[in-house]
Amino acid sequence: MNRLSLRKAIVITSLIMLAAIVLQGIACAPKAPPPLPPAPPAGTIAVEPPKIDYAKVEEMFNLFVTVRKLPPAAAAAMPPCVGILALPITFTGEGWPADSWVFIELVVLPGVEIPGLEPGADSVGIAMGKTDSEGRLEALMETTAKLNFLLRGAWTPYFTPDLTKADPLPAGTYTIKAFGTDRRTVTTITWELGLVPPAK
Amino acid sequence: MRKSLVVLSGAILLSLIVTVIPLATGCTPKAAVEEKYVTHLNLADLTGPTAAVHVPVDKGASAYLKGLNEKGGIDGVKVKYIVVDTRYDTARTVAAYQRYRTEHKVLFVQAPSTAGVKALAPFLQEDKGVGYGPPDGELQAFPGRYFLMGPSYQDGFAALLDWIVADWKAKGKTGMPKVGHMGWDNPYGREPLRGGKEYAEKLGLTLLPPEFFPAGSLKHDVYLTRLANAGANYIHVGGVDQTPTNVIRDAQALGLTKSIQFAADFWGPSEAFGVKAYPEALEGTVIYSYYLRGEEARNHPLGKLWVEYGYGSPADMPDPFVLGITQALGFEAGVRRALQDVGYEKLDGEAMFQAMQKLTGMDINKGLTGSCAWAEGERRASRFVKLYQIKSGKVVPITDWAKAPDAVALYKW
Numbered sequence: 205m206n207r208l209s210l211r212k213a214i215v216i217t218s219l220i221m222l223a224a225i226v227l228q229g230i231a232c233a234p235k236a237p238p239p240l241p242p243a244p245p246a247g248t249i250a251v252e253p254p255k256i257d258y259a260k261v262e263e264m265f266n267l268f269v270t271v272r273k274l275p276p277a278a279a280a281a282m283p284p285c286v287g288i289l290a291l292p293i294t295f296t297g298e299g300w301p302a303d304s305w306v307f308i309e310l311v312v313l314p315g316v317e318i319p320g321l322e323p324g325a326d327s328v329g330i331a332m333g334k335t336d337s338e339g340r341l342e343a344l345m346e347t348t349a350k351l352n353f354l355l356r357g358a359w360t361p362y363f364t365p366d367l368t369k370a371d372p373l374p375a376g377t378y379t380i381k382a383f384g385t386d387r388r389t390v391t392t393i394t395w396e397l398g399l400v401p402p403a404k
Numbered sequence: 405m406r407k408s409l410v411v412l413s414g415a416i417l418l419s420l421i422v423t424v425i426p427l428a429t430g431c432t433p434k435a436a437v438e439e440k441y442v443t444h445l446n447l448a449d450l451t452g453p454t455a456a457v458h459v460p461v462d463k464g465a466s467a468y469l470k471g472l473n474e475k476g477g478i479d480g481v482k483v484k485y486i487v488v489d490t491r492y493d494t495a496r497t498v499a500a501y502q503r504y505r506t507e508h509k510v511l512f513v514q515a516p517s518t519a520g521v522k523a524l525a526p527f528l529q530e531d532k533g534v535g536y537g538p539p540d541g542e543l544q545a546f547p548g549r550y551f552l553m554g555p556s557y558q559d560g561f562a563a564l565l566d567w568i569v570a571d572w573k574a575k576g577k578t579g580m581p582k583v584g585h586m587g588w589d590n591p592y593g594r595e596p597l598r599g600g601k602e603y604a605e606k607l608g609l610t611l612l613p614p615e616f617f618p619a620g621s622l623k624h625d626v627y628l629t630r631l632a633n634a635g636a637n638y639i640h641v642g643g644v645d646q647t648p649t650n651v652i653r654d655a656q657a658l659g660l661t662k663s664i665q666f667a668a669d670f671w672g673p674s675e676a677f678g679v680k681a682y683p684e685a686l687e688g689t690v691i692y693s694y695y696l697r698g699e700e701a702r703n704h705p706l707g708k709l710w711v712e713y714g715y716g717s718p719a720d721m722p723d724p725f726v727l728g729i730t731q732a733l734g735f736e737a738g739v740r741r742a743l744q745d746v747g748y749e750k751l752d753g754e755a756m757f758q759a760m761q762k763l764t765g766m767d768i769n770k771g772l773t774g775s776c777a778w779a780e781g782e783r784r785a786s787r788f789v790k791l792y793q794i795k796s797g798k799v800v801p802i803t804d805w806a807k808a809p810d811a812v813a814l815y816k817w
Contacts, residue, residue, distance in 0.1 A: 329495045330495055348493045352452065353493075362620050362621075363620050363644060363647060364453070365453075365620075385502070
């Protein structure tokens, strides 16, 4: 073996090594998961009323006291934000997949705590509904959801809310997310809530 | 020349090493062996209206599963226990399920309410998951992927009716007694009568028109008086403690406990709550239960977890604590069987669903309940109930385990 052929051998061997390394790199690379099918299209979402101001809450509170025939002392022990319980809140939408579920979640403002919300979660489910055959949605916000998450209310051991301890969400513009069963199918709107007296 | 050969040989050897070793090891230079685990999702109510039951249930499940993991898990498979506080809210329950359904091997989803169970049903069906929840008879009448935590409400009520007939006769009375039912004005409150009413007719008992009251009522005089005036000899009171306690407290104030025998259901007074608050009013009250209660529960080796995990003194242990342990035991038994059937890699909701139906007749709850009844077409965890009575402030057994009548089958669904 002369000097030239040795050099050739080294070059060839190096090329083989390089090729081996590259091929292994390709063969042993972690395989990418198969691409997900595209998410179904999200429909629209709207909330009625789109804005809840404190004057409306007070008006509903007076109605609540009248309908429930609350004695003056009982009414006086409750904050007016309890009036939200008498106000129907409805989510509507269209353009969703037909006969499918839509979940409505309230995104929590930074620094705001909601009872029951696990650490790291930034939104809480407040309503759900099933679309009709045309992909239209109508979902009512149930009383328990208003109590638990808008009023951050307490419960007595007697299966009844303690309305004197309501701690309403701070006033602000909140984001509402509507999801399909595939959480990539999402659309958002904003919702203005004024459950506490406006700052003077 | 010699040096060149050495270089060439070394280069060839190195290339072989680089080429062959990864191929021989199958391209698996993994950093560490992944821990095997499965997920148990508990959509509990920790701060809502039924927290008095769900908090001790969560404590029982949590304590048992923690101990299980410390001992190496289920045949080497650890349990990730996720608890979400849904506050008894259906939308929140389903949203929480949607959020956690993609966790690793979610094999068991505990729902907090009958409404929550029914709302989750289509999603569990689609995901081929397994649910576990309140003993609503409809879930037995139409068996799906939900497993009941005990016998159904109507079965328990029917077992009470059997006891009422026997008690009436034992007292030397002739004819048949009149029985009243009181409960919350909601589906749970009415559930005992869906099949229970038919069973009463079968026994020849007179079931008085039921009295339903809003959950949260603080006084029950009107309902009690109506039943008393109708001639009730026995009154069955539904509701989660402290509701039955308050009803019977009101009955005592009206002087009715002297002449009418009161009884409560699975969620009736616990020594740690209702009985502690009103021992005199509750004296003599009968409770039917599908899980051990009172001193029997506290003295059971698994009941002692209450103290071992620092939850309080034995006297503070609410009876539903052992219910949480049975929830964990049912999960453990299902996973163990599924592992035997399909192994860890293939372990999924469907394997768990099939496995749960193969636990029939086994003592999966180690004596905390009767033997397991889950089977194909059978969603009730157990068919057995036991009757207790409150005596001198204690909940003491007055019967052994007895198979409850199948009242679900009597109702026209």
